[in-house]
Amino acid sequence: MSFTPIRGYDNYIFANMQLGMLQEQGINCHLKDEMTVTIDPLLSPALGGMKLMVNNSQLERAEQILEDAENEWVKTVPCPECGQTQLQKIVETTEFPGFWGKVKSLLINGQENRVNKYYSCLNCKKTFNEIM
Numbered sequence: 001m002s003f004t005p006i007r008g009y010d011n012y013i014f015a016n017m018q019l020g021m022l023q024e025q026g027i028n029c030h031l032k033d034e035m036t037v038t039i040d041p042l043l044s045p046a047l048g049g050m051k052l053m054v055n056n057s058q059l060e061r062a063e064q065i066l067e068d069a070e071n072e073w074v075k076t077v078p079c080p081e082c083g084q085t086q087l088q089k090i091v092e093t094t095e096f097p098g099f100w101g102k103v104k105s106l107l108i109n110g111q112e113n114r115v116n117k118y119y120s121c122l123n124c125k126k127t128f129n130e131i132m
């Protein structure tokens, strides 16, 4: 049985929240590198933090559950700028060209492509990296 990382975390509580959510839905998953991160947070960036590992046969379903949860959650968060609950999640993927570009990205981001995620407000048009 093989597993694929679908999310990376540097926040222990958030990682376990998402893990629990997937397990409730019958997804076979676990966190990797959790111990190392908990013991020594300084090592965390080098390891890319905690990885949420999901059984390959359930990847699509797991991704869907996390997406839905994130989208539902974003709808309840007021914009830090104007206070309206009109935030939208934007995801941009940057592909690194060539072998060494991919290796470098793997070391830095823990994955071959850089995923740029941010939130945009439909009302005031401001964008935010974090809204928690």
Ligand SMILES: [Zn+2]
Pocket: 079, 080, 081, 082, 083, 084, 121, 122, 123, 124, 125, 126
């Ligand atoms: Zn706004």
